[in-house]
Every structure is written in C-alpha cells, then in structure tokens.
Amino acid sequence: MHTGHVLLSSSTSAVHATVTEVFTELASADVEAAGLAIAVGLVVLGTVRRIRGDRTGATVFSALGYAFGFVVLALAVSSNGWLTGSDAPVAQWFVDHRSPVLGQLASALTAAGGPAETAALGLVIAVIMVWRTKRYGPALVMLVTVGSASILCTIVKLAVGRERPPQSIQLMLETDPSFPSGHVTGTAALLLMLALMAGAGRSTTVRTLLLVLAVTVTAAVACTRMYLGVHWLTDVCAGTLLAACAVTLGSYVLHRLDGRSVGESATQGVPAHRITL
Known part of the structure; x- marks a missing residue:
C-alpha cells in the first residue's frame, strides 16, 4: 500500500509539473504573440500616417513599433520564451547546409x-x-x-548577457554576449541611412531599388552570422529592429534639416541630403 501511495504521489507530481510547464509556455506564447501583434500594429499605423502626410505621427508610431518589437524579443530571450523556439532548428539548418565555398563567402561578407x-x-x-x-x-x-x-546594441548585449551558440558549431570563435547582433545592427543602420539619403529627390523606383539593395545586403550579413554559427535567429532579428528604429528617427531629423535648407540646396543645385559621389 505504501509503495502504491508513493508511486501515485510521484505520478501526480509529475503530471502537475508537466501541466504547469505547458500552461506556462502557453501563457508565454500568448504574451509574446500579443506583444508582436502590438508592434506590427504600431508600424502599420505609422505607415498609414505617412501615407496621409503626417510625417511626425508616422515617425512616432513606426519607431515605437520597432522598439516594442525589440523589447519583446529581448524579454523572450531573457526568459527563454516561445520566440526562441526557432533558434536551434534554424542554426542546425545552416550547419547542415555548409560547404567550403559558402564558408569562404560567409567569412568574407561577415x-x-x-x-x-x-x-x-x-x-x-x-x-x-x-x-x-x-x-x-x-x-x-x-x-x-x-x-x-551600435552603442545601444552593446549596452543591451551586456544587460541581457545571452550566450553564443555552442562553440562546436562555430566556424569562427565568438565569446562575447550574443543578443543582439552587432554586425546586423551596424550594417542595417548604415545601409538604410545611405539608401534614404541617396534616394532623396529621386523617383519612387530609384528609392525602392536602393532600399531593396540595403535590405538584401543586411539579410545576407544576417545569414552569414547564422551560417558561421555565431548568432541565433532572434539575435539578427533584434539587430534589424534596433537599426530600423534608429533609422526611423534619423530619417525624420534629416527631413527636418531638408526643410530648413531648401534655399541653400536650390542655390547649390544639390538636394538637401542626397549623396553625390
């Protein structure tokens, strides 16, 4: 009887622990999904405000959306939440598709x-x-x-302190904190700013092509970081969101400078912040 009671108690405890874990994960998933939905909603609202000509409102809502998405990812990483569930499978996919040629290209690009x-x-x-x-x-x-x-990226790295992927899958040794990706943050911020500035005063087609080029190169750098086994998927996503937030604010400042310098730009024959190389 005593042995049966112990087994029943042990089984009950195991079931209780399993149910608690499942409900905790579901709650985490619900919260993180809701957070992402809010972030996307803010960015969409910012886009709508931009279409309607409200540049200030567009900047505020878009920057808040990117920042909110970044915070959601940071919290998920800190608590090993639902959003980190794809990190290991994606890392393994890149490991499974490695080749000498791709390795050299990835190393050069990174x-x-x-x-x-x-x-x-x-x-x-x-x-x-x-x-x-x-x-x-x-x-x-x-x-x-x-x-x-880049500075904010470094601060968050120290605050979150996420470990890099296992050294067994790293093609180049990285031991500093992993979240977010500094490579992606810096590359995205620089290329997006250059695309916006170089596209000022040009046609919609040219501006779109420049932005697509910037996004494509940023995505390539992000892939190389995962291919080399030094970052998780959530690391590079967070770096992109952080850069997007900074660029949204930076582009607004550029717009204000442009408005104040119309006369000077017209005199020089150069759009207010177009890059002429």
Whole structure:
C-alpha cells in the first residue's frame, strides 16, 4: 500500500509539473504573440500616417513599433520564451547546409560587415558628403544614427548577457554576449541611412531599388552570422529592429534639416541630403 501511495504521489507530481510547464509556455506564447501583434500594429499605423502626410505621427508610431518589437524579443530571450523556439532548428539548418565555398563567402561578407569596418565606411562617406555638399548636418545625423544604434546594441548585449551558440558549431570563435547582433545592427543602420539619403529627390523606383539593395545586403550579413554559427535567429532579428528604429528617427531629423535648407540646396543645385559621389 505504501509503495502504491508513493508511486501515485510521484505520478501526480509529475503530471502537475508537466501541466504547469505547458500552461506556462502557453501563457508565454500568448504574451509574446500579443506583444508582436502590438508592434506590427504600431508600424502599420505609422505607415498609414505617412501615407496621409503626417510625417511626425508616422515617425512616432513606426519607431515605437520597432522598439516594442525589440523589447519583446529581448524579454523572450531573457526568459527563454516561445520566440526562441526557432533558434536551434534554424542554426542546425545552416550547419547542415555548409560547404567550403559558402564558408569562404560567409567569412568574407561577415568581415566586411564588422563593427570596425562599418564605422570606417561611415566616416569615409561622411567626409565625402561634407566635401561634395558643403553641409555638415546630414553627415552628422548619419554618424549619430549609426553610432547610437551600435552603442545601444552593446549596452543591451551586456544587460541581457545571452550566450553564443555552442562553440562546436562555430566556424569562427565568438565569446562575447550574443543578443543582439552587432554586425546586423551596424550594417542595417548604415545601409538604410545611405539608401534614404541617396534616394532623396529621386523617383519612387530609384528609392525602392536602393532600399531593396540595403535590405538584401543586411539579410545576407544576417545569414552569414547564422551560417558561421555565431548568432541565433532572434539575435539578427533584434539587430534589424534596433537599426530600423534608429533609422526611423534619423530619417525624420534629416527631413527636418531638408526643410530648413531648401534655399541653400536650390542655390547649390544639390538636394538637401542626397549623396553625390
């Protein structure tokens, strides 16, 4: 009787623990899904405000949406939540599809998109912008936008302290915190700002092509980080959201500078923040 009671008690405890875990995961999934829905809703609302000509409202809602999505991912990573469920399968998929040629390409691209390389490229472009346009404002806004995104990325890395993927799958050793991806944050912030500035005053087709190019290169860098086994999927997604938030605010500042410099730009024959190389 005593043995049967112990077994029954043990089984009951196991069932209770399993049910509690399931409900906890479901609750986490519901909260994270709701958070993402709110983030998407804010970005959509920002898009609607932009279409209606309300640039200030568009900036506020879009930036809040990107920031909210970033916070949701950070909380999910900190609590090993539902949104991290795809990290391991995606990492394994990249490991399963490795090849010598792809490895070399990934290493080259990830090296080109490193924080130091991004900073150097940004400084060079800023100098060229000032030399060609004789204006410091746009170049400064670009540098501040990229720099602030990178600094915030570093702060969040230290605050969250997420471990990198196992060293057994890393093709290049990385031991600092993993979330979010600094490579993706810096690359996305710089390329998106350049696309917006280079597309100023040009046709919709040209602006779209420039943005598509920036997004494509950013996606390629993100894939290389996962291919090399040094970042999780949520790391690169968070880096993209962080960059998008910074660029949304930076583009608004550029727009205000453009409005204040119409006369000067017309005199020089150069759009207020177009890059002319």
